[in-house]
Every structure is written in structure tokens, then in C-alpha cells.
Amino acid sequence: LLMFSWCPGAGQDVGRSCILVSIAGKNVMLDCGMHMGYNDDRRFPDFSYITQNGRLTDFLDCVIISHFHLDHCGALPYFSEMVGYDGPIYMTHPTKAICPILLEDYRKITVDKKGETNFFTSQMIKDCMKKVVAVHLHQTVQVDEELEIKAYYAGHVLGAAMFQIKVGCESVVYTGDYNMTPDRHLGAAWLDKCRPDLLITESTYATTIRDSKRCRERDFLKKVHETVERGGKVLIPVFALGRAQELCILLETFWERMNLKAPIYFSTGLTEKANHYYKLFITWTNQKIRKTFVQRNMFEFKHIKAFDRAFADNPGPMVVFATPGMLHAGQSLQIFRKWAGNEKNMVIMPGYCVQGTVGHKILSGQRKLEMEGRQILEVKMQVEYMSFSAHADAKGIMQLIRQAEPRNVLLVHGEAKKMEFLKQKIEQEFHVSCFMPANGETTTILTNPCIPVDISLGLLKRETAIGAAPDAKRPRLMHGTLLMKDNSFRLVSPEQALKELGLAEHQLRFTCRVHIQDPRKEHETVLRVYNHLKGVLKDYSVQHLPDGSITVESILIQATAHSEDQGTKVLLVSWTYQDEELGSYLTSLLKKGLPQSTP
């Protein structure tokens, strides 16, 4: 197994993921992420690393995308349309549905707002998605005759998956981003005991010991409550789905318990989209959501109503969920502009914001923003950030390794030196090798593939008949011929192999000359040799044939007089290759000479 990797940026929250795996001659690219911190070409991985010449389509067997976060799929249109790749791209159904939306949003911000030129176009996004093959969970997909992949549930975000890549009996599991603890709307990641040769796992958050969810939620509710109590308005910009549902459920329960009267609104564009996606991907959410959805429409909350643009101007406290999530356009930005000037109000950003968006600017501390038409907007409202996105911590990583039982583990992370502790921890607990390559580094992992071989029954019977009864505790040496035919390996007897292959058997015969000093006549010498051998080789069949030759089993011995010296007799010992052992023994025995006192 060979591995290249472009790892997430050092020390940063969000980097870019793009990993190349070579397994049993197949090349697979795992994720194709964009680096969110850079504004220039550094944001895209350098694909010339893959192959200096030759087309990517020929070199790569497939591309797999784990989930829709931009640091995992952001460079995909660039890769497939601008660099050039026409092979299959695999991802789960929700990922396929959501990716293009995020990519288009991102493209709009980068090109329209920031005026960048070297970027992919809307058409490129569409063309790229045409190459995508959507997969279901636990469905084995044959990429070609030898390569197969399977997606597993990863939690983290809707549609996120971990992928198993298998060629013959060698396999790799790539986790992408995953979470081992379930939250309100997603379950926990799960792998079966697939025992891959290599498990590639995200480890950026391995050193984190997370604050409990209850505390985060309690603090969120406290902030919202405080703002609403003092008459302020709370804006929560959200992406269409996922966290929005969680927060809604949270607020609804809280409002009910505390008997609060302030209105909570959900913008309509949001409800339609969210409902649509949830209906499509209900199996991807966890049990609780599914039950709720079945019982009632996701958005029929008692306290949460549909939003109307005009409500934003209403006096008094309120909470509004609006899209888009990074405050870069649309309704959430409109509302933000209306409310930013009042310090009683609050905006809570529930996720990472891309550079260039208003969301990113206010999270970085900017309080004076330049809007269209050179208008300056002074931000007096409170700005809060709360990330719900969950990643596996050290405990979660250990849990996953325990579930999957890999032979080797590879950590994808930021800084190499900071992972030594986790590496030792994994090695000590599971007795596996742990690797932590840096950006651009290649890791080679040796595998011991098992090659199954069928043994013919006839051969098995024959070999076990020889010698002692089979003993379960002792290995037994057997002889046979290994036939590799029609993609199968079989162990058969040599005769059968010859027959199947239509080859003729050749006989090898050895003849050795042994000189003996004996002045007597030939037939007397023969008699002496016969009696001698009969006496020594009691367990063997020694015969004196009428034609004057001696046989020991199937070995032939004949005596002739030496051409020049009458006192010397030449014994010709002849045997086939199969009787090599006995033949050699006989020869050395005869070389020792005949005992003197023989009749």
C-alpha cells in the first residue's frame, strides 16, 4: 500500500483533505478539499504530484468524497473540470444533493463578491456532479472487477460516510470526519469488525476533551433568554438543515418549560428546503428525528412560526432562524443589517464562515462593515459563535479502532510532533503500527495478503495415507502441484496437473557407475552383490532376476566387467528421479565395497 497525503493545514481549525491511496495496483483519491484559509491557488491541492505525465483519468480508478464540507469537496469541480478527470466520483446520496449547493454558494462568494478569476464556474459544478455515482450505506459497489467500495455511517453531518476500499483481500478504511457520540439529529459512527489492513482516521481533535453538550446548550439558551428578556432580538443564520433542527427542538422545549412568550420565527425558504431534504434522507438521521417526523411535520412547532419579511421591523423581542448561514447574502443578511445597530440584539453564528463573508468578518472582530454602495454599517449587536460540529476525540478514535480491528492505523492531522502521545497510546493498546505522515509525505504499509488455495480431495487423501495419522498439533508436509488457472489457485497431484495442462510427463533416469575390485566372473559378482544387499536392506524388496540384474525396489543394478581391467567390475546403478534418495543411498553403500567373507 502506498499513500500520499495532503493533510489539513497545520494548527488550523479547518484545513483541506485530499489523500491518495495505492492499493494492490489500484489508485483511489479520498476527498478533494479546498483550503479555506487561502485566497489564491494555494487553496487547491497540487495535483501534479499525482502523475507527472499521463491523464488523471487513466491513473485514478475512482474518487471518493466523504461529506459535503468544503474542506473535503471544495476543490472537486476544479479537479474534475479544470485539471481534468472523467472517471467515477462516489459519494452518498445526501452528499450528492447538498454538495452542489454549497459549491455554488462558495463560488458566488468568491467570484461575485471577491472578484476572483481563476475559479470554477456554475457550469463546471453541474458537469462535475454528472460524474457522480451516489451510493447507499452498506452497499458494496463494484468500481471494476477487482475494486469494490462500501459506505458506512459516520455521523458528523447529514450524509457523511466512512468508506471501505477493497481489492481482493486487501482493504483500507477511510473515515473522513466522524463522530462517535450521537447528537440530537444524527447518530454515532459505526464500523463492523472489517479488519482492514489500514484505517485512515482524522485526528485533529484527538487532543480535545470536550465540554459536555448539556453545558453548551445551557449556555446557548441562557444567552438567548438574556437577550430576549431585555427586549432584544436574536438572529441565528443557518444552513438549510442539520443544526437548525437541533436548535429548534432545543428552543421549543425551553420556551415550553419557561413559559416564554417572545416569538420564534423560521424563514419559509428554510422550511421548504429542510423538509425536502429530510424527507429524502430520513434514514440518515437518528431515531429521535425519525420518530418526530413520522408523528408530525418537522416544522409544526407550537412556538415557532413561519417568518415574514415584515416581522423584522416589529418592535419587541424575537428569535429568527434565517438562511444563508454565513450572512453573505439573502434574508439573513437583510435582517442582520436591520438589527446590527442595536446593542440589545444578538447574532449567534452556528458554524465556520468562509473568508470574505460578513459572518467571517464579524467573528474576526470587525465592527464596521462596508456594504454595497460604500455604506458603512456599524455593528453594535452582540456577536456570538457556537460550533455544533462534532469530531471524534481521543476516546472516540480508540473506540473506532476497537470496533474495526485494523492492522495498521494512519493519523491525518496537523503537526506531527504533537501526535506522538496518541500514536504510542494506539500502539500500546492495540499492538498495531501507527503512522502520522506530514503534508506531501508518502507512507508505505506492507500487507500480508492471504491467498486462498483449494486442495484436491484426491491429493489430500493420498498424502494423508502416507505415514502416520494426521495430528492436529503438528504441521504436515505435503507435496503437490500449484495450478493457477482461471483466477483460481488449486493444489493437485502432479499427474492431474499434467493431464489438465495437456503436458507429457518426462522420466528422468540416473545411472551411476561403481567400481568394485573383484576378479571373479560377472555372475559371481552379481551374486555377491545380491546377497550383500539382501542382508543389509532387510526392509526393501531385493530381487535377482534371471537376466543377471538385481533390482532394489525399482532400482536396477547390473554388473559388467571393466573393459581394460579384468579384476575390476563395474556396477551400473540406475534409478528414476523419484527414487533419488534410495538411489544415492545404494550408490554410497556399494562404493564402500563388498564384505570379504561372502560366499
Next chain:
Amino acid sequence: YRDLHTFELQAPTRLIEWARENRVCVAGYGQCDGNEILQLIPPPTLLTKETQGLCPERDFKVECGGFSERPVYSLKYVPDTSLLVTSGPPDSSLQVWQVSAEDSDVIKSVSTIATENATGQSWAKIATISARAPWVLHGSRLDRVQITEVESRKNVYTAASRGSEELSSLAFLDCNLLLLCCATGRLCLADTRQPQGLVEAVPAPSVPCSEHWCMGTRHAAQGSEPSSQPVARLSSRGLLALTDLRKTSEFLALAKARVPSPGSGAEFLCVSWAPALEGYLAISGFDGTVHVYDTQSWDSSGREAEPIFVHKGHVFGGAGGSRDPPLVTVHTWHLQKPRTLLSAASDGSLHVWDWVQPCGKC
């Protein structure tokens, strides 16, 4: 509460030690191999004085870690060095470790400080100081107290014997004065400049009746006398005795805490003074709670005292109801934020909490 953060460690700890730059250290005490020593960076919310609510960085980060073959019962950083010392069963020897956070994130085992007749004794209690040199004060019994220089492992001082009682804790009052607390409640003072004998003994506050005692000391401010700070002693029955070391013949104060009966054992008894609040102390180890007391109103009557605040978080945090309720194993005060404490329990939970001063007091 003003603030409450709950975390879950992979393995429970019975120590929380502060290190340079507000780092916190915890360690596992399980019987089998593979106990981890973890040096943690607290979330920025704890590093700053002002509490922020929804700050994105709310998590502890493991800065570096090490693996210990034995359970870690006690850990102390050696000031002004990159070393730390641990102790734990099965004997009273000490393990010395090196923390080099810049190069790698592994805390490496460096050496062992062996003690005479180490086997058969319980684990050593330790204290460290780096006045004349990096020293560690250690011992499991009153007749086995010594100071060893950490790097050279040379013995620098051995306390004269005054009995063979088991020690529950010891402390450096300054670079010359040592304070030893026996499990019976007896306090002994020693001066390293006078190797002849333990100087003073402060008797146990009550007739020993199989109670187990531990002590808590408070660091004096720069310039003031080390023995000016009262020493608190806590018994497994909940008795709290405050003593001024300059007037050892009488108690400064005596009170009784409302705690469950002694059935819970004395393994995790812990009493500590608030570093930034005058007269406040906290106790734990009886159940899943931590009590905070204001001792300024106490007298020597031994009456039951009312806690200012009780942290019950560990009781409610647990996963399943069927298991035994968790026991708080240790607590400590934040060094700068006056009302912030950290506490850990036997279920692996780690809480950071900031209590609100009840109205009327300030």
C-alpha cells in the same frame, strides 16, 4: 452557579495539579497497566478573568501525556524545572518524569528515586520546592520522611523519627520549614536546618477513634511569615480543625461539616484553602459533592457549620442509575479566579465551576 463546565476524562483521576501557564495535570489511578498522565491546556474561558459564554474554544486540550505502569496517586511539578514527580502503590518509591512540550507531546519517564525498605510500605506523599535546588519531600510514614534532590537523586535531609504513623500529607512551608500531617491527625513541624528532631507536634484534635485525617495549607503571600497561614485539618467524620502554627496549644476554630457517615472511607479526603479569598476553604471526598465554607465566622465550639455552596454536579452527571454514585476524588481552586474550582470524580468526570456569592455577603 455562575458557570459550570463538565468534561469527561477517559479515565478517572485523583489529582488535579496546576502547572506553569495555567496548565492542569491529571493522571489515572487504575490498578492495571496503562495509566495516563495528562497535562491539559484549559479552555480560554478559564484562562481569562472574564467569563465568556459561548466562546468557541470551550474544550480542554491534551498538551502532552505519558504512560505510567503504576497507578498515579500523587503528582507534583518541580518548580523552575521541566520535571515532575509521581508516586503510587505498590511501594514508596518515586518516579521522575520530563515534560518537554515544545519538542514532543510525550512525558518521558526519566528516573526512579528508590527508598530504603520500600516494599511493604504504602505509597509516598510528596511535596516539591526549588529554593536551593529542586527538592522533593517524601515519605509514607513519619519515620521515613526525607528530602531528595530531584536531579541527582541524592538524599539531602532525613527527618528524625517521632513515631511510625502513616502520613496523609506533607508540605514545605518555606525552604526550611516542613509540615507533616499524620493520618491520626497529629501535625509535626520540622526545620531542615536542625536535623536533630521534629520540632513541634500538634496533637490530633480529638481522641483517635479510627478517624483518618488530612490537611490543607495555604501559601503565604510574598514577604509574610509562612506559619501565619492557618492549617486546616479534615477528618473522615467531617471534623474541621483550624490551627495557627504560631499558637499550637489551642484551636483557631473547630467545626463539623454535614457529611454522610464514615462508611465512604477516607481514600479521597481533600481540604483546600481558596488562594484568592480570605478564609474560604473547600472539602470533598465523602460523596459526590464539594462543600465550600467561609471559616471567618467559625469559633472553637465544634458546632455544625453551614456551607456557603455545595457542588452537586458529579451526582447528577452519571450515566446509569444502577451503578454506585460517583465519589469526588479531588478538588482544587483556580489560582486567579476567586470563586472557580475544579473537581474530579470516580466516574471520570471533571467539572469546572464558578459559584455565585449568596446575597448579603461580599
